[in-house]
Amino acid sequence: MLEVAEVRSGYGRLEILQGVSLSVAPGAIVGVIGPNGAGKSTLLKTIFGYLAPFSGGITLDGESLVGLRPDQVLRRGAGFVAQAGGLFAEMTVHDNLLLGGYGLPSRREAAAAVDAAYERFPRLRERRRQQAGSLSGGEQRALALARALVMRPRLLLLDEPSAALAPRFIDEVYEAIRALNRSGLALLIVEQNVEMILGVAHRVFVLDLGQNAFDGEPAELRGTDRIRRLYLGESRRDIQVE
């Protein structure tokens, strides 16, 4: 459904992505890993329209996303969850969810979609009047996911969903990701937590210095010493790939 072909992108004149290609099949979970500075977040921001690619193609179900703004990409069926959730911390849980449905054509549709989000994440209903910034880390990620689902995307782009979370919350977030995928949602996940992403992804891409360094199934990556060394680095043995 998503095809990224030879994309070059970056900030100002600084080219971070140097011809990256990847694809996401319908209903698949695709992980993107790599060392800091590899261009993982830049890739998501380019796909979602925050950054305009210098060259290359990005299509969603055959329709080009190049040159579109984030709100236009969203209306074409791709949602985005920023690192740390990108919540409106001073607004209530309910207002955050209502904003998730900003692009829906009517209030009634938005209300129904918000209700559906509460069904999926019942704890958020209990917290609906609470400020988003006062939720626990795990609840904040749940809210960010729930909010992104209000627009019923076909593809969800997640930027480091486990970042800065305690281990028990990471498990909760990944359980939610599995559940979403079982319902047919495709996910493209940029992640530093290698173990978690290899546990859920159907396909993994490794980026290094803005270029593709690996493309294959998680099992292949686990057996590839060269790749492990390439993106983990000799001095970063603290992150283990079994």
Added chain:
Amino acid sequence: MESLVEFLIQGVVLGGLYALFAVGLTLIFGVLNVINVAHGEFFAVGGYVLFAAVVLLHVPAPLGVAGAGVGAFLLGLAVYPLLIAPLNRRLGRRPAGSLYLVLTLGLSTFMQSSLLAIGGGDYRQVPPLVRGILEIGPTGVSYQRVLVLGVATLLLGALFAFLRWHRQGLAVRAVSQNPEAAQAMGIHLARIFSLTLALGVGLAGVGGALMAPLFNVYPAVGFPLTIKAFAITILGGMGNLAGALLASLMIGVAESLVVIVVPSQWQNGVAFLVMIAVLLFRPQGLLGRRAAR
């Protein structure tokens, strides 16, 4: 005692006008990070529209006031796409606030020159929209001032309700908190920026119309108010609407009461004395949050 009550009432009325002006300025700063130096010129536009409507065209006063608000709103709609967006595009990012300051200073001067060219340099007088005195115990206040306070209260109430409950109001608040995340909600930033600017200067336009019968109308009538509104914005907490409202009332009342104890020449300096004190002792303002390190 009588004069104290009278001055207090005058202060609340003045505070209401300041609020109409400063809340708009604060809204614009909170959402766009733009300190709109041209805010006072939209106030002046409001005054001129009312003058043209009531004195020249003999249109009913309520329509004139509404026209002033709508006129300023429509002019405000053009500011983002014609001035701010091209600057952002040219730089490839949102620039530092100082560039916006210079940009809107240019707009302020241009608008003053335009008003001078169109309306002339004379002081224009507008008759009171309502006549008579409302007697409150031993003292009284003109219905014109009561009107200013009433309309300011209504409009500010409507603005707060809009921001709290309306879909576009939620979007305005979302953009002020996290523009990037707001885009991920499907919010078109440029539209919200334009709407916010138009709302902010629209309030100034109504303020200009309501005050026209109390002060004369001339091209630079709003500029001193802009400078005072900066002080109010800092006192309330940069970008904090409730803070701006509170600070407006405080400054209005303080300015009104201060003449009881010191010569009236000091009156205009009060706001700035308070501003300096706030900057020295509580730089985040009354309701603002301390900036994160």
